[in-house]
Amino acid sequence: MDAAYNLPRWLTRNKHDAEGMVQEAYLGAIFDDIHGTDTPTRLKSLEKDKLTQFDQSILPHMNAAYNLARWLTRNEHDAEDMVQEAYLRAFKFFNTFHGLDGRSWLLSIVRNVCYTWLQQNRAQELTTMFDEETHSVNGDTSNPATLVLQSADQQIVRQAVEELPVEFREVVVLRDLEGFSYNEIAEVAKIPLGTVMSRLARARERLKQLLCNRLKMEC
Amino acid sequence: MICKDAQNLINGYVDGELDLIRNLEIERHIQDCALCTQDYKNHQVLSNAIKTGSLYFKAPADLRRRIQLSLRKAAKAEAGRRMLPKWWFNIAAPMAAAAVILLALVPFLRGPSADDLLAGEVISSHVRSLMASHLADVSSSDQHTVKPWFAGKLNFSPPVEDLAKQGFPLIGGRLDYLEDRPVAALIYQRQKHFINLFIWPSGSDSDVETKTVLRQGYNLFHWTRSGMTFWAASDLNNAELQKFVQLVQNQTSSSTAIQS
Numbered sequence: 001m002d003a004a005y006n007l008p009r010w011l012t013r014n015k016h017d018a019e020g021m022v023q024e025a026y027l028g029a030i031f032d033d034i035h036g037t038d039t040p041t042r043l044k045s046l047e048k049d050k051l052t053q054f055d056q057s058i059l060p061h062m063n064a065a066y067n068l069a070r071w072l073t074r075n076e077h078d079a080e081d082m083v084q085e086a087y088l089r090a091f092k093f094f095n096t097f098h099g100l101d102g103r104s105w106l107l108s109i110v111r112n113v114c115y116t117w118l119q120q121n122r123a124q125e126l127t128t129m130f131d132e133e134t135h136s137v138n139g140d141t142s143n144p145a146t147l148v149l150q151s152a153d154q155q156i157v158r159q160a161v162e163e164l165p166v167e168f169r170e171v172v173v174l175r176d177l178e179g180f181s182y183n184e185i186a187e188v189a190k191i192p193l194g195t196v197m198s199r200l201a202r203a204r205e206r207l208k209q210l211l212c213n214r215l216k217m218e219c
Numbered sequence: 220m221i222c223k224d225a226q227n228l229i230n231g232y233v234d235g236e237l238d239l240i241r242n243l244e245i246e247r248h249i250q251d252c253a254l255c256t257q258d259y260k261n262h263q264v265l266s267n268a269i270k271t272g273s274l275y276f277k278a279p280a281d282l283r284r285r286i287q288l289s290l291r292k293a294a295k296a297e298a299g300r301r302m303l304p305k306w307w308f309n310i311a312a313p314m315a316a317a318a319v320i321l322l323a324l325v326p327f328l329r330g331p332s333a334d335d336l337l338a339g340e341v342i343s344s345h346v347r348s349l350m351a352s353h354l355a356d357v358s359s360s361d362q363h364t365v366k367p368w369f370a371g372k373l374n375f376s377p378p379v380e381d382l383a384k385q386g387f388p389l390i391g392g393r394l395d396y397l398e399d400r401p402v403a404a405l406i407y408q409r410q411k412h413f414i415n416l417f418i419w420p421s422g423s424d425s426d427v428e429t430k431t432v433l434r435q436g437y438n439l440f441h442w443t444r445s446g447m448t449f450w451a452a453s454d455l456n457n458a459e460l461q462k463f464v465q466l467v468q469n470q471t472s473s474s475t476a477i478q479s
Contacts, residue, residue, distance in 0.1 A: 047294050047298035051290065051294050054290070059287070059290075062282070070276040071276070084286050088289060091293050149265060154268075158272075176266055177274060182236045197230055197231050198227070200230050200234070201226075204262060204265060
């Protein structure tokens with residue numbers, strides 16, 4: 001107790017204040033003791049604040065994160081790894097998040113993690129040079145009857161989306177599954193707003209064509 | 220509006236991303252153009268097929284748990300890291316700095332050693348003895364006069380040797396006071412230089428090797444042998460004083476050998 005009093009007494013240069021400090025310090029020590037941790041109380045609350053904020057603004061978007069990762073990697077196991085990695089990165093750089101849109105912010109991290117992984121593990125998917133023109137289809141020849149498309153069941157639609165080049169796949173997933181606006185897609189996919197619409201148009205043309213192929217229909 | 224333009228805009232129309240004017244334009248065109256109507260319907264069907272289907276993958280429950288766990292771990296690690304620089308360092312860094320400064324100052328902070336202090340005393344006594352024409356209490360070159368003179372004045376009997384034959388004649392003896400005790404001082408001469416040889420019991424049996432210091436222009440030699448501490452002080456040069464010291468050491472060891 002003498003040692004605990006001496007330091008604040010010299011620091012505060014005031015008997016009354018020093019006594020207050022000692023009392024608070026002892027209460028803090030008891031609190032730490034109860035919780036069985038050696039982390040100082042002040043830091044523990046800092047760390048708790050960050051976790052709480054993160055839990056509230058980023059954690060709820062785990063489905064969106066997993067969905068995007070699952071579509072980009074086309075594999076459950078890898079998708080889980082991507083999401084976990086993305087969450088750890090997000091937590092690490094949480095101070096750069098300014099609380100506007102947790103979902104977009106998280107998904108752009110997920111996308112980065114996935115693209116890094118694709119470059120390392122699925123290089124051929126990315127090196128088949130993605131060219132919007134060659135992947136686009138002439139609109140005149142790809143207008144099947146609406147009924148034909150309606151006959152496609154979930155399994156076939158899923159397979160067709162999976163067959164899309166990854167750059168097409170991601171805009172379709174972000175738009176039609178995640179319901180992102182063109183602005184949000186531009187932010188997450190790091191492409192200009194104008195490119196979002198043209199890429200979506202081509203992606204959908206390609207999707208129609210893939211569906212027709214799967215349905216063995218001439219379109 | 221021509222079909223080509225319309226088809227580019229149909230996606231934006233389906234997604235509700237067009238501005239009001241373009242929205243109206245495309246609506247008007249679709250009404251008039253069967254091809255674009257078909258295109259528009261296909262887009263709607265496709266979009267709905269994707270949206271309403273079970274294409275959305277939901278995160279598995281155990282992934283959620285795993286991530287929450289690893290986040291807590293990361294938070295803890297982060298707090299640990301933060302604790303080091305912000306909390307621990309605030310205390311440890313000044314302490315380390317203080318330690319470094321203290322270590323650097325140790326040679327200066329450490330008081331003068333016992334030998335240093337004694338050397339100062341010895342020189343003072345030597346200088347004093349020369350200044351006040353109080354070189355010797357008993358002036359004699361005869362060791363058999365000088366040695367008994369100390370009896371009754373000291374509780375020990377210093378070894379007294381005349382070294383005139385070796386060029387260091389004995390001048391006399393004197394009582395002096397060093398290390399809080401009366402000591403014997405023998406005075407020898409070498410040409411115009413005087414040598415004060417201080418002798419007193421060391422209080423222990425262990426011998427101490429001969430050491431030499433140069434202080435304020437005076438050469439000092441000191442050693443302990445046979446329970447006696449010797450300090451020789453003179454303005455003689457180091458080599459000649461060393462010669463004297465060796466003579467004294469030879470004489471005292473031979474005389475103690477005879478005594479024993």
